[in-house]
Amino acid sequence: MTNFAFLEAEWPSLYEAAEKASNAVYPDPRTACFYARRALELAVQWMYKHDYSLLLPYQENLSALIHEPTFKKVAGEAIFNKARVIIRLGNQAVHSNSTVLLHDSLTAINELFHISYWLARTYARKEKPEPGLSFNPDELPKTTVPRQTMEQLRNLEASLREKDEKLSELLSDKSALDEELKRLRAEVAKAKEASALLTDTHDYSEAETRKSLIDLLLKEAGWPLDRAQDREFEVAGMPNEKGIGFVDYVLWGDDGKPLALVEAKRTTRDPRVGQQQAKLYADCLENQFGQRPVIFYSNGYETWVWDDSMYPPRQVQGFYKKSELELLIQRRKSRRPLSESEINSAIVERYYQTRAIRRIGEAFEKDNDRKALIVMATGAGKTRTVIALCDLLMRCNWVKRVLFLADRVALVNQAVNAFKKHLPDSAPVNLVTEKDTDGRVFVSTYPTMMKQIEEINSGQRRFGVGHFDIVIIDEAHRSVFKKYKAIFDYFDSLLVGLTATPKNEIERNTYSLFDLEPGVPTDAYQLEEAVKDGFLVPPQAVSVPLKFQRQGINYDDLSDEDKEQWESLDWGMKTEKSPIG
Template identity: 30%
Template sequence: MSEEDIKLNYITPALNNKGWRNGENITMETQITDGRINLKGNLAYREKPKRVDYLLYINKYHPIAVVEAKDNNHTPSFGIQQAKTYAQMLDLPYAYSTNGDMFHEFNFLTGQERTFPMNAFPTVATMLARYNAEKKLTDAEKKLIDQPYYSSQNSYPPRYYQRNAVNRTLDAIARGQDRILLVMATGTGKTYTAFQIVYRLLASGVKHKVLYLADRNNLIDQSIQQDFAPLEKVIHRVNYAKDRKDTITSYQVYFALYQQLIGDNDAAHYSELFDSDFFDLIIVDECHRGSAKADSRWRRILDYFSGATQIGMTATPKETKYVSNISYFGEPVYQYSLKAGIDDGFLAPFRVVGVTLNISDGWRPRKGQRDQFGNVIEDRIYNNTDYDYNIVLEDRTREVAARITAYLKATGRMQKTIVFCPTEDAAERMRIALVNLNADMVRENPDYVVRITSSDVYGKSKLKYFTSVSSRYPVIATTSEMLSTGTDCKLVKLIAIDKNVNSMTQFKQMIGRGTRVREDQGKLSFVVMDFRQVARLFADPDWDGPIEIDDDFKPGPKPEPEPGPGPGPGPEPREPIPYVGEDGCSVQVLQEVVSVYDTDGKLLRQENIIDYTRRNIRGAYADLRAFVNQWSQTEKKAAIAETLAGRGIDLEQIKRDQGMDDVDDFDFIIHVAYDGKPLTRRERAENVKKRDFLHRYSGVAREVIEALLDKYADDGIAEIEKTEILKLDPFRKIGKPARIAKLFGGRKGYLQALKDLENEIYRIG
């Protein structure tokens, strides 16, 4: 019998007989991942998602076991490794495999395996009692297990890793742990996970007063308006200027910027507004940004509310010789990495386009060369570590902006794009350069390019529109630091890095801006355009490796910097950096290399899409003659493009990239794969008109053939092969399709005339 027969006739009845019921405490063929997105050529496609044959639940919200089914050509234990893999992913205590003859069990709590008859599967009550005894559940844990997640028609159920994170956190709290670290990759729903934690703790009565602490307004606004919206009636946003200690006590969830709780001159506003025992739970959003520093202002707040349970949440915990999240919060209770997110298909994979400029490795000014201020430029070698930090090269800014613009023109002008620049001034220069190179788009909407930085009031006001799925503008955001972390950029498809990055934490955060998947909006992957060789960090062992405390970490304040030169402590004021105009240094792109990395940061391949296309076309058609023969024999020419799409080649996209939209697939393939000179569709149509082909037809029939030829020149061969074309102008003015076909002796005659026209269009020589 097949596996499905085994399920229907043996496994499901065996479970049902023990009180496990479909729709109550069993789900079948439960999808647990979305299916990894793979990049092939210039296309992206999904693998099949992982599905669990049977998922068994304690209640509607809490799965407890996986059952993997196999046909009875296999032993009962044949599927146990697969079941164990799924159970580990789902953080479940029991895994089962069966072939319909016997069950085989692996118990994660005891480490033991056993095989038993089909009629001896544990009942719901038996399994729950075993779980309680083997896990040694406390009353507090049992209470939280019975507490459901928040659900509504407008919310989605937690993904498996979000459920794991919530359950691990609640388990730790129930067991009395008061410092908790959750590590979840950017784009995997940290705030939604925090909401479910808070909701279940409040609903169960385990916690009553919650402080959600962040350091940026947009993080708080996002959280209140989106994930925490179901709790809006019990939420209060702290405002020291307006709040009073005696009127602020009636809420349950408080959102605060640490800048609101610690004022100018380090005023302790937190103690003026709240008693030290007011909160019993504090969530520190993006806790890698210094919250664990012994001398940080965040730490003062956490120390004041030391009696509260404190949860640190981050995608990139900070572990340096001066800062350690683990030292403060402890080892993470749960981790879900970028690697896991991409492997599961919840996060988007990416290509890296490495752009090398002619001055990337160095530029030296001419003897006595002066900048635009008339100052002599120091005679030394400048490189990527200097540009926009120690010297401004106007033509370099223009060339970077030009390359970004060229990419968008080739792939879509309305793709959300972030350009990371060294400084806010550099972000403004980049904005101006992009405006000038995209004047046609800026004419349609002045917000096509906007600078979004902490000091730019107008730009900050546009942040919510840039991150919104429903708002088209702004399209391009230039920034320095502000967008590198915490901002939920759902539709970003291009991240251009034009700043030096040495911190793995910052690198991961920047890459994370593009990792959201929005399949409904056509976003399955994104591109990183690297102008500063930042992609070298993929080779760093810390790229997606284990989180460990730095060997040199020593608790205590970070040492003060050494006094600089001059009369007082600190460095002397800096002179304005040299500014070199376009005529002072000419910059061009030397080369571009497209790299694809696996989730471990290992280089899978470096490819030029043209080389990739050439190699695959030649793999399909050995030589030019073989291709031409196949083309002429193929009834619908679009089938050739479909064949190549199966190899990861989107011909239309590549033609746009190469500025060859007006070239037929036939010519483009010959040009790329066999070094032939391409003709445009218009040129091919004119060649047909110059020959005597049209003289075969007269009167209205000739008008039809000429109209087909013009339609080919405008829209391509696929359009004239469609039968519905005869229902459109200009054919509709000639007559109905049946009348037009009659001009050629009927439908068969019309199709033969179309075939003859195609042969003439693609005639070589």
């Protein structure tokens, strides 16, 4: 018998991958993490194929599949987060040169066991696993096997992916599903309904999962956590009987001073319950070392950052790297007032451009806001305005690195050229064509940046959550946020949106994304004003007979790309479908 014997009857492929992971845990942790992720991939693909309640996401990779809302609803928070741990460990095994430890492979196989148990309990049509079944590490073999290299694992990953069924092709037309799959789906649905009536008494060890997630997030940010003082660091001055406390994690600078602390909550409760405890730890560390650390508190699922000398707490997607924390602390003293610094008139000279920059500066400096939305008519110089804004923020030590996002390659090229012309010292980088180049200003399309966020090299993400100090969104309309909101959730930065859409026509949701009242952007300069000031001329209407005006548009005749773009538009709450045939 093995830990995964209950899978063999109904999930032989999953059982085989789980056994390969089990056999490699001790002799080859890297390979064990690889096969644990492979087993997870097979389990998730099986679910999408057989559970009709799951909807395919925009992309078909494993991360996108588990983040799809219908999957998270079916699997629940515990299984979703265990999948996150396995994916991260699997990615580390294939893409990181750093050592994969025995602790990592044991974590991966343990989490895979819980997911496999849940899968069998939920979907098994025959015999379900015993309620009291638990993972037994003593059943893991300790034999010696040849270790696989990263290159071998990457080649294996590619070959396995080629053999996998393409879910998008298999499930694209529900009416065309073969009779066998329809029968299996009906059986699975029946088994799932029966399982839902039974109480799940299995111990899914959620506290261990939370700790694993925190460790992985810290390691992805470049914190090895390999010294005694990194964990459970003792501090004096706590308001308790002994006056002693133990900080879960301390992130140290090269000078031996604390850059940040992490308070880890080991319950499903909101991590913010640890806010006051973390503040007391920060007080103790400041008294001992003369430097106040940045505060993080997390339960592994949600993480909050609090630099209480500058901003209120806010939720983030991970932890800052060492260099990013050093910048945060250094800016406490070096940041200069924006209102007292001149705007570069060689970049912008029109009154409405300088007014927009000043209003953004007031929002950031006076109101302590982190988001701003500018409405400016097409042709009025939006790009030059934000270049001058970046110049001001850089000179005043508010910003070091900038991300400028546009929805088309042509606009990326245009923005890069504008930065090179007006702010050449910023070393602008076109991420579409210069993926490995470094600089201070990065210009990218949304899909390119999505891929960059997911990329991990040597166990670390190239762009950490704190890499960019400001993100600028060109043409900030709702469809961008609907499709690429993950980018703005990921980066913990100042955010500036640009749009030519009149302020009374911008969707309410766009304003809420910038924490603004509907109809009240940070600043606006619209077409009517630009025409009145003589900077723009009124539009001229030209009648051009077009095919779609004469014959209409048929949805079925559109390309897949056009269909996707059409479906991303907001047709309003009253319209259930797009107004074409």
